[in-house]
Amino acid sequence: MRKRIVGLATLVALLAIVLFGLPLATLVSKYLLADERAELERIADVAAVASSINLARGEPPGAMPETENDTTLGLYDVTGRRVSGDGPRAADQLVQRAMTGTVVTDDSPDEIMLALPISSHGSVLGVVRAATPFDEAYQRIAQAWLLMVSLGIVALLLVWLVARALAARLIRPLERLSTAARTLGQGDFSVRADSSGIPEIDSCAGDLNSTAARLDELISRERAFSADASHQLRTPLTSLRLGLEIALDDAGQDLRGAVITAIEDTDRLQRTIEDLLRLARDSTRVTDPLDLAPLLDEIGDTWLRRLAEQGRALRIVNSTQLPTARASAAAVRQVLSVLLDNAACHGSGTVTVAVRDAGDAVAIDVSDQGKGISNPPSQLFTRRVNGDTGHGIGLALARSLAEAEGGRLSLSRPSPPTFTLHIPADSAQPASDNHTVVSCR
Numbered sequence: 001m002r003k004r005i006v007g008l009a010t011l012v013a014l015l016a017i018v019l020f021g022l023p024l025a026t027l028v029s030k031y032l033l034a035d036e037r038a039e040l041e042r043i044a045d046v047a048a049v050a051s052s053i054n055l056a057r058g059e060p061p062g063a064m065p066e067t068e069n070d071t072t073l074g075l076y077d078v079t080g081r082r083v084s085g086d087g088p089r090a091a092d093q094l095v096q097r098a099m100t101g102t103v104v105t106d107d108s109p110d111e112i113m114l115a116l117p118i119s120s121h122g123s124v125l126g127v128v129r130a131a132t133p134f135d136e137a138y139q140r141i142a143q144a145w146l147l148m149v150s151l152g153i154v155a156l157l158l159v160w161l162v163a164r165a166l167a168a169r170l171i172r173p174l175e176r177l178s179t180a181a182r183t184l185g186q187g188d189f190s191v192r193a194d195s196s197g198i199p200e201i202d203s204c205a206g207d208l209n210s211t212a213a214r215l216d217e218l219i220s221r222e223r224a225f226s227a228d229a230s231h232q233l234r235t236p237l238t239s240l241r242l243g244l245e246i247a248l249d250d251a252g253q254d255l256r257g258a259v260i261t262a263i264e265d266t267d268r269l270q271r272t273i274e275d276l277l278r279l280a281r282d283s284t285r286v287t288d289p290l291d292l293a294p295l296l297d298e299i300g301d302t303w304l305r306r307l308a309e310q311g312r313a314l315r316i317v318n319s320t321q322l323p324t325a326r327a328s329a330a331a332v333r334q335v336l337s338v339l340l341d342n343a344a345c346h347g348s349g350t351v352t353v354a355v356r357d358a359g360d361a362v363a364i365d366v367s368d369q370g371k372g373i374s375n376p377p378s379q380l381f382t383r384r385v386n387g388d389t390g391h392g393i394g395l396a397l398a399r400s401l402a403e404a405e406g407g408r409l410s411l412s413r414p415s416p417p418t419f420t421l422h423i424p425a426d427s428a429q430p431a432s433d434n435h436t437v438v439s440c441r
Contacts, residue, residue, distance in 0.1 A: 002167045009163035017152045036137045044116040044130040055125040071132040098127045189216035240265040290325040317354040323425030325362040327405040338398040339366040361422040372415025
């Protein structure tokens, strides 16, 4: 493409120079010939002035003035005889026509000729004949044409250089754009095309960058879903496996009850997968009212048995009057699952889930009676990367889900450890002194 641009620009410049240069060369040639004739007429005028006095007095004329180059001058009387200077001995047709009193010019194959009559009181006294060879005129024309050709070559060279520079300026951003597209095709979605200052190319680069950003976001969400799903499903799958193994090992175990429990755990696993898929694929925030009562009942049913297996209790405290919270039930369910899983794995004693009015939000506190947390929040909510040590991805996932719903998740008290989830609410309502308290042991 670079060669095409340079070649096309050079060809256009060549056509322009030819179309402009040929008429100009013709005009220059005519101008130089006219200038040569004017110079010849000036020389003849000088000779005529010098000879007119002698002719008027009837005296023999003097010698013709000296001329440069090869110009010849001759003086002819009214009889057609050359009386001074150079030229044909007898008057030729050019001189005879000038005897009528008019200036006559003519060109032969070899020279430019001019006959200038010398008049006095209306009568012709003689004729000055001047002639100069075409060689000088041809030489001046050749020099002018050579100059024009040289300027044309210089112009073509400049056009070629400018075309190369412009082609490089056009090709470089296209090459970078091609490299970025190739890198994007190889799976590197972080690539971005730079701005070139050319609107058309920048438009393509902007579209490529938007596509790369969308693909990067999509792949990141899919990878995050894989990591989040593995984290969220690990504990319930382990519980399901242990329950089935215990039912098989205990000969007196009620297998029907174990199967029912396993089916319930499987339903919860399916709901967890559906929640994670919905949260990974939906980019718009849910603004529907959130009914916390059935969600808390579900949390109680799910975690009661798991904590009871550890000899621990679950306590849920729910206020009867709360502002209308607006968030996705799936997101809140997953956030609480992460917090309860951390309390079950890393905490001790009774686990408490308390719902309260926080003014412009509904606050859900999840706490246990463990020793406390010494890690700073900057590390606590940081997603673990490959090869890192830390608190994994659970709390990072919970915080990202809370922020996606317009809320926030924070460590409100390090000891005993208490995490607080704030859910956006429409407006605060008068809180009641009556609370629903559910204690499970």
